[in-house]
Amino acid sequence: MAEAPFRIAILGASGYTGAELVRLIASHPAMEVAALTADRKAGQSMGAVFPHLGHLDLPPLRRIEEVDFGPVDLVFCALPHATTQAVIAGLPPLLKVVDLSADFRLEDPAAYAKWYGGPHQAEALQAEAVYGLPEFYRERIRDARLVANTGCYVATALLPVLPLLEAGAIDPDEIIIDAKSGVSGAGRAAKEGTLFCEVAEGFHAYGVGRHRHMAELDQEFSRAAGRTVTASFTPHLIPVNRAIFATIYVRGEAAEIHRVLEARYAEEPFVRVLPADVAPQSRHVRGSNFCHIGVVADRRKGRTIVLATLDNLMKGASGQAVQNANLMLGLPETAGLEAAALFP
Amino acid sequence: MAEAPFRIAILGASGYTGAELVRLIASHPAMEVAALTADRKAGQSMGAVFPHLGHLDLPPLRRIEEVDFGPVDLVFCALPHATTQAVIAGLPPLLKVVDLSADFRLEDPAAYAKWYGGPHQAEALQAEAVYGLPEFYRERIRDARLVANTGCYVATALLPVLPLLEAGAIDPDEIIIDAKSGVSGAGRAAKEGTLFCEVAEGFHAYGVGRHRHMAELDQEFSRAAGRTVTASFTPHLIPVNRAIFATIYVRGEAAEIHRVLEARYAEEPFVRVLPADVAPQSRHVRGSNFCHIGVVADRRKGRTIVLATLDNLMKGASGQAVQNANLMLGLPETAGLEAAALFP
Amino acid sequence: MAEAPFRIAILGASGYTGAELVRLIASHPAMEVAALTADRKAGQSMGAVFPHLGHLDLPPLRRIEEVDFGPVDLVFCALPHATTQAVIAGLPPLLKVVDLSADFRLEDPAAYAKWYGGPHQAEALQAEAVYGLPEFYRERIRDARLVANTGCYVATALLPVLPLLEAGAIDPDEIIIDAKSGVSGAGRAAKEGTLFCEVAEGFHAYGVGRHRHMAELDQEFSRAAGRTVTASFTPHLIPVNRAIFATIYVRGEAAEIHRVLEARYAEEPFVRVLPADVAPQSRHVRGSNFCHIGVVADRRKGRTIVLATLDNLMKGASGQAVQNANLMLGLPETAGLEAAALFP
């Protein structure tokens, strides 16, 4: 590529999604890392914080206020939920931003206030933000200034279910999402609950009945159905680094569901609908930007089991973010994202 | 215990459930191992096949036909599904047997033939067999000659659901069981699908829509409901050695469901109903004979999520088998089964 | 056992070794839990902190100063290194104590000061403390008031090497210990380095050349050899919950080494020397109090590879502590410790 690469800043580069963004940009044909921030680790090299990136020529970690955003073309914001609103409000007003937090995903300020326990701090930005699921908002993302990247659990549910709601192929009142996540979704902060010994050799559900991602599900499901949809959603923790796997129970015919999904995703580069009756495996998308979807008829007549899996750090976070950025920068949507999964 | 211990034979001692039976009997106050069989490993010591048992004074592995069943009080039969019928038919006619295979679990020979692809080879024994879930068939098990141990997946579903069907607390037409199993449930036979690299760092569903254990579920659910019940059931593989975890979606009120389960299991030694809204973790029952059950209200009104977990080799197989044997031999039901879980 | 059980207090019951002590005492024929302390979790139930122990009838977690030590027969002290000295100095002066920390393991106050960066705070107690490796200090432990439990890494090295030094079967100047530990050895404190994602799917060495446990190794190796011994010791982290595995390279003949070890441990209940050329596996001692030792001739003449493994929470900590307590209380040394390993 003869032209100069786009210059990228990553805010919150000391977390797993930040590191994954650096990994992706390092082999991206049209992007380069211009700035990295991490408040508590400012002054350190990225290689000290993430030795797997130690061979790359990267700028040091800085505090956000030390960054000159003048020559920056696009910012990935990978900061913790709730701290993001003020940060993005403080960036130069025309700078393109892909935000990986949950802060700008809910269009309705009231929904935000209800689920996050307080009013939104940047409602004007919220009004401007485009929901970042490229398979459904591609054209709006191309023109967006601020894109709110879809969450990893939610992306795994939306990709298989939205086309079914749009097509009227399933009953909107009978959607149950049994979701399972790898541990990297919880981030790199030191917490008892994500210690190796609290996760390995076991399995459990958490946040049952009250997980915040439900607000995002409601919003998108309802829009697709043209009416209010409330789905059941139960998150579990799998003792693996990377994965989201959703087993989705719906009322609808398997053959039609498979047909709708195959047609809907025939031209999509990152969503693969498997042959009928084939169940996906999370290990087959590990490290890649793919989402694999399977459809199997339930033994109860008129019911179907839809299974979907993706890598929470890739299609569920940083890979999707790069996909959005490619659209915003006028690049080929798949640039830098074509690597196959790492198996085993 | 002053009296001589009961003498136990284990058929199929070279598998994981066989080894687990030996482990349990080794610390059982009223049982001792009298004979061990393993056709392909006949002649070897148990310590060679399972070094974790190498310190025990055990008889060598023999072929079944080499065993003198005269002094044996009870047989655990841990042979592969389908090979068991002929073996048990060939044992001395009054010998007590706990069978860990699926061969005698289905009362209806037609159901057996449908799910297992051929007629049952020992229908008279089938008619005599008692279904081995002590919490529901305790009195019949005490008097039984042949007990068909409940399967691990099925036990994890029956324990939370049967009381709800019996009490009419849930809609029998709306039961979805999203089940997850550790890998030891697949046994020690060398197969590509259970190689470390095919299981670790990933998650997948298998046998979706057609798993054989559904027949057992149907039988017991239907009996409890007093009508035909067909539940959805999806098995998944977790990258852990031991665990079954079931997330069960039902139509019914959480408060009533919790009340029914608490009342039903108040006196049961091995079933613990957690406080309302607390989800269990499989690691907290690992290596123990406990089943932990949690109840959480779904966000959809009138729906509830019931979560249950047990160790597939213990309460799901060998621990439950010893519990049945205790009943059959007139011993305290909890003898040899009181160890707490091994965590972490 | 007709007599009243000994009453046991556990200080630091909210850590993994504390929980393991509770698990062991729960099935111990002559001990019962009289008091549990955990400063930061005081007021909580043990079952809330460790749900796998939730079925037991246990006293609540208290602060140490709230405990009435009057009726207590023996204290297990499972507090962090360095905080222990003041606590034990403050206990009733005749109370028996097994300390699981490193605080009283070094006889020489100067060695303590060098390795731990400051003077010992309870030198009189240090002078009284007996080093708690029962296979070597059994008689002194029987009469001891304060026993300093051997560390997990160190126990795994001492058990195979001490007899060889005592017998003059190896060159004291050529001992290399390549040691590997499971993650529970690092405790339950929330630290980035023991998060699941920092440990799973990988392997690394840590503290190379400077691990504190070397002081303890030096002390015991030197005593056994009758001269100063300095061994190489490299700790690594294995992505498992429980295990220590030591691969030990020595100069000496394999046949003699195997003979010495077999003879030395022929009567020991918890140390098993495997047949010549058989390597142990950590999974075969998981959850048990056994140490398995293997001896294999190196391909370099006159060199031998000695391999040893134990469960860091059992023979490396809480199991060994109960073994010491059994001796101190005049109980059979194996009481409550005879469970076979949990495999798989």
Next chain:
Amino acid sequence: MAEAPFRIAILGASGYTGAELVRLIASHPAMEVAALTADRKAGQSMGAVFPHLGHLDLPPLRRIEEVDFGPVDLVFCALPHATTQAVIAGLPPLLKVVDLSADFRLEDPAAYAKWYGGPHQAEALQAEAVYGLPEFYRERIRDARLVANTGCYVATALLPVLPLLEAGAIDPDEIIIDAKSGVSGAGRAAKEGTLFCEVAEGFHAYGVGRHRHMAELDQEFSRAAGRTVTASFTPHLIPVNRAIFATIYVRGEAAEIHRVLEARYAEEPFVRVLPADVAPQSRHVRGSNFCHIGVVADRRKGRTIVLATLDNLMKGASGQAVQNANLMLGLPETAGLEAAALFP
């Protein structure tokens, strides 16, 4: 790249190294897959055998005799050890071959016969084969017709040790290699020993004192030292998919060793010598073609611990093979191999 890509055949594409070659070639700027063979799975699609590659446009699996090697530029031979000799002898005589088996690694037919239990079946080819460690045989590899890819264990030992032997920085008679491997090194064949339950939650040594890779070590160490060298080598199995980690104990000064290695690898693209006293972690090279090397002074004077790690399927097999092929085809040595590691 305007020119037509080189056309590549992979023999033995149904194993893990075969799949890894396909993954690498799929994103290689100058190679394309022209043929795939797998005798037992002939007729299947690669996507059926390895679903993580299902999105690629690949030829079906065929039997070797069905392949037209006319338009093929280079063959990767990823067949089991010992079956390879006849296969390669039967290929068109000028076709370039990178062999990933052990069959052509030993220059001395007598050494081969001793370690592999029978005479070599293609001694003429053996005489022609070039040992495939690019960092040491780069120029010969450029001109080679047949390259014998270095084994994964051996590469991890050779990269840190060869420069030290060449420089005379260590005593050739005092080299101990404590090596640990991930499970994918054992391949995809179904064997009891690599079942999940036999590997997870544990650690063990295997083949102690007699592993075949020692012959390769001896050959290369001896050449570098200019005299016969016999090192100790103990392989262990880590419960991870991908990794080799070697802890190497040598007699020599740490400062000099570090200096020699830094100088030797300053210009090498795939070998990174970490700062003094920093130990590598296998997870930081997972999925990449890097080898990370650390140097730490032992506490015994004049001794040093050298630590090296790589991904056994990448720099230990398929990545190294592509590196060799790049050299043989006149391509940039790093083409298609620049991806950073996948962490976590």
